[in-house]
Amino acid sequence: MGGTPIPNDIKLLDENGKRVDGRRPDEMRPIKIEAGVLNKADGSAYVEWGLNKVLAAVYGPRECHPRHLQNTTRALVQCHYNMAAFSVDDRKRPGPDRRSHEISKITSEALTHVVFTEYFPRTSIDVYIEVLQANAGTRCAGLTAASVALADAGVPMRDLVASCAAGKAADTVMVDLGKEEDNFGQADVPVGYVPRTEEIVLLQMDGELTHDEYTLSLKMAIEGCKKVYEEQRNALKRRYQVRSVDAVEEPKGVA
Amino acid sequence: MIYLSRTGRKVLPGDEVAIAEEYISGEGTYEADGRIYASAVGELDLDMSEKTARVILENPPIVLMDGDVVFADVTDTKPAMAICSVVAQEGKKRSISSETLASVHVSKIASSYVEDAGDLLRAGDLVRAQVIQAEPSVQLTTSGPHFGVIRALCTVCRTPLERKGRDLWCTRCEHDERRKLADDYREFELAKPKH
Numbered sequence: 001m002g003g004t005p006i007p008n009d010i011k012l013l014d015e016n017g018k019r020v021d022g023r024r025p026d027e028m029r030p031i032k033i034e035a036g037v038l039n040k041a042d043g044s045a046y047v048e049w050g051l052n053k054v055l056a057a058v059y060g061p062r063e064c065h066p067r068h069l070q071n072t073t074r075a076l077v078q079c080h081y082n083m084a085a086f087s088v089d090d091r092k093r094p095g096p097d098r099r100s101h102e103i104s105k106i107t108s109e110a111l112t113h114v115v116f117t118e119y120f121p122r123t124s125i126d127v128y129i130e131v132l133q134a135n136a137g138t139r140c141a142g143l144t145a146a147s148v149a150l151a152d153a154g155v156p157m158r159d160l161v162a163s164c165a166a167g168k169a170a171d172t173v174m175v176d177l178g179k180e181e182d183n184f185g186q187a188d189v190p191v192g193y194v195p196r197t198e199e200i201v202l203l204q205m206d207g208e209l210t211h212d213e214y215t216l217s218l219k220m221a222i223e224g225c226k227k228v229y230e231e232q233r234n235a236l237k238r239r240y241q242v243r244s245v246d247a248v249e250e251p252k253g254v255a
Numbered sequence: 256m257i258y259l260s261r262t263g264r265k266v267l268p269g270d271e272v273a274i275a276e277e278y279i280s281g282e283g284t285y286e287a288d289g290r291i292y293a294s295a296v297g298e299l300d301l302d303m304s305e306k307t308a309r310v311i312l313e314n315p316p317i318v319l320m321d322g323d324v325v326f327a328d329v330t331d332t333k334p335a336m337a338i339c340s341v342v343a344q345e346g347k348k349r350s351i352s353s354e355t356l357a358s359v360h361v362s363k364i365a366s367s368y369v370e371d372a373g374d375l376l377r378a379g380d381l382v383r384a385q386v387i388q389a390e391p392s393v394q395l396t397t398s399g400p401h402f403g404v405i406r407a408l409c410t411v412c413r414t415p416l417e418r419k420g421r422d423l424w425c426t427r428c429e430h431d432e433r434r435k436l437a438d439d440y441r442e443f444e445l446a447k448p449k450h
């Protein structure tokens with residue numbers, strides 16, 4: 001499989017071993033995370049990852065509606081991934097589609113592994129992921145943002161989930177594929193990783209890889225996740241400092 | 256509560272905070288493989304007297320407990336009880352994270368004898384109440400001067416009722432109604448979201 005034919009003016013890997021945007025194969029796009037960006041949400045986070053811009057908001061744990069979805073022993077982590085109509089070059093038709101349903105499902109499953117759902121029976125933890133600008137790797141950016149937003153909301157969890165992708169383009173295994181590499185490349189392996197326990201909570205692959213290439217992709221993606229994890233932690237530390245200042249200024253009795 | 260043992264150390268989920276041989280895992284922590292880890296963002300509290308490691312959260316999810324003061328909407332009344340939906344805990348910005356369906360038994364509405372719960376509470380009333388049981392079902396009481404109805408609507412025309420002596424008065428249909436009133440009827444302040 002060679003993927004979509006590459007336009008003549010795009011060179012996924014040049015003679016110096018540099019990618020379309022000038023990165024080395026093992027180099028990630030710059031990532032910036034901010035926690036607590038929304039006032040009305042219980043927890044929120046904003047992630048800028050290369051040209052991706054993703055907002056995540058957490059509401060709850062709160063009463064689960066419709067009630068027939070309630071689990072009497074644990075909370076439900078319900079993710080809603082949505083791409084804004086203006087997030088891509090050609091206008092995306094608004095509303096849920098097959099792809100966003102899939103990403104919502106896998107993100108919910110990844111987060112359910114780390115959240116102590118048994119502490120909040122019959123409730124729902126609602127996670128809304130809004131992609132404001134997409135440039136390949138939005139499911140990883142969404143999961144990364146959702147994890148920070150959950151921690152910001154004070155939801156008890158075993159560890160943060162960090163996420164990063166690796167893949168193959170121009171017959172080279174590379175980390176954190178950009179848009180051109182994703183569109184015209186040969187394979188993509190997004191990974192969700194829990195650094196403390198070294199568990200993988202999300203693993204997908206499209207395209208074809210040899211066993212060695214797959215192993216290398218997974219290794220590179222996990223290395224990427226570890227870098228993302230550090231950024232997530234720094235974002236929460238910064239948020240905590242801001243909150244401590246707020247707490248002092250806040251009048252008593254009115255929160 | 257005074258935390259003499261607050262360490263001042265900020266922890267994040269997944270941070271190792273203690274060894275299970277030394278401390279018991281408390282709120283905001285969990286035990287795995289003989290070690291205690293933080294499960295939330297907050298300040299670490301290692302209580303030497305209780306031998307408990309806990310994390311003090313800035314904005315924890317609200318789980319109702321005995322003694323909590325809450326605001327509740329009365330959704331229905333039966334002779335023996337009023338059924339309510341808890342909407343918020345007093346002084347807290349967050350919504351309730353535990354069961355919100357609650358009831359006030361007729362004997363817990365007021366300190367005096369009440370024949371029928373519908374005599375003093377009606378559907379649509381907003382009440383301030385105290386939790387007297389959180390598990391297995393939420394039970395509230397409106398007994399006491401500060402507890403009871405803080406906003407009521409006319410049962411005929413749904414106009415907000417005004418206080419007139421010990422009763423309530425509807426200015427539109429010009430009739431009075433009785434409720435178990437709180438001392439600050441329609442003068443209360445709900446929690447304001449922070450901006």
